[in-house]
Amino acid sequence: QKEVEQDPGPLSVPEGAIVSLNCTYSNSAFQYFMWYRQYSRKGPELLMYTYSSGNKEDGRFTAQVDKSSKYISLFIRDSQPSDSATYLCAIRGGSNYKLTFGKGTLLTVNP
Amino acid sequence: EAQVTQNPRYLITVTGKKLTVTCSQNMNHEYMSWYRQDPGLGLRQIYYSMNVEVTDKGDVPEGYKVSRKEKRNFPLILESPSPNQTSLYFCASSLRFSGANVLTFGAGSRLTVL
Numbered sequence A: 001q002k003e004v005e006q007d008p009g010p011l012s013v014p015e016g017a018i019v020s021l022n023c024t025y026s027n028s029a030f031q032y033f034m035w036y037r038q039y040s041r042k043g044p045e046l047l048m049y050t051y052s053s054g055n056k057e058d059g060r061f062t063a064q065v066d067k068s069s070k071y072i073s074l075f076i077r078d079s080q081p082s083d084s085a086t087y088l089c090a091i092r093g094g095s096n097y098k099l100t101f102g103k104g105t106l107l108t109v110n111p
Numbered sequence B: 001e002a003q004v005t006q007n008p009r010y011l012i013t014v015t016g017k018k019l020t021v022t023c024s025q026n027m028n029h030e031y032m033s034w035y036r037q038d039p040g041l042g043l044r045q046i047y048y049s050m051n052v053e054v055t056d057k058g059d060v061p062e063g064y065k066v067s068r069k070e071k072r073n074f075p076l077i078l079e080s081p082s083p084n085q086t087s088l089y090f091c092a093s094s095l096r097f098s099g100a101n102v103l104t105f106g107a108g109s110r111l112t113v114l
Helices: none
Strands: A004-006 A012-014 A021-024 A029-036 A045-050 A056-059 A061-064 A071-076 A084-094 A097-099 A105-110 B004-007 B010-013 B019-027 B032-038 B042-051 B053-056 B074-078 B088-093 B110-112
Touching: A004 A084, A012 A021, A021 A084, A021 A105, A029 A061, A045 A056, A045 A061, A071 A084, A097 B042, B004 B088, B010 B019, B019 B032, B019 B088, B019 B110
Parallel strands: A012 A105, B010 B110
Antiparallel strands: A004 A021, A021 A071, A029 A045, A029 A084, A056 A061, A061 A071, A084 A097, A084 A105, B004 B019, B019 B074, B032 B042, B032 B088, B042 B053, B088 B110
16 A cells, blocks of 8 residues: 555636545554645645644645544635646655655646 | 755756756755656655755665755766656755655756657
C-alpha cells in the first residue's frame, strides 16, 4: 500500500460548486497534514496545514483530518475559476520526518 | 522578496552532456531539497540537505549529484543525463526540517534530454 494515495482526477466543476479533494494515508505516525496548490507552470505553494484531527478553516477553504480513518480532505466552497489548479496533499511524520506528497488532483472550475 | 530561484527554467540537452541546475534561496533556510515531477508519478524527492555540507539521498537519487557548500545554494548536477531524466524539477527550502515547516518551492526547471 502506498504511503499517500490521492485520486488524480481530473475534476471539472461549475463555478460556485463545492469541491471535495481527498487523500488517504497508511502510516499512523504521520503528524502534519498539508495542502499545496500548484498553478500551471508554477511551483507548488502552501495552501493550508493542520496538525491534529478536526477541521481548519481559511476563507473558502476547509482542511479536515480524520486520523482514525487516516483520511484527509480539502473542501472549497463557492469555487472560482481562479481555483483551477492541481492540489497536492502532503503529509509529514514518522521517524525521519519525511514529507510525502500525493500525486495531485487536477481541478478545473468552469465559469 | 523571499524566494527560491532556479536556473535555467527550460533546457534541452543531449544524452551524456553534463549539466547543472542552480538553486538559490534568500530566506536563510537551513533545509533544501530537490524534487522531480512526472505525470502519473507526482513529486518525488531526489536529494535533500539539512544544512551546509550535509546532504542525503531522497527516493530517486540515481543519476544525480548535489552539493551544499553555502547555505543559500543547492545545485543539482546531472553528470551524464539520459532521456529518462527528462522531467520538471523543483528546488524547495524551509527554515528547518522539523514539524510543520513549510516548503517554499522554486518556479521549476523543465529539462528535456534527447
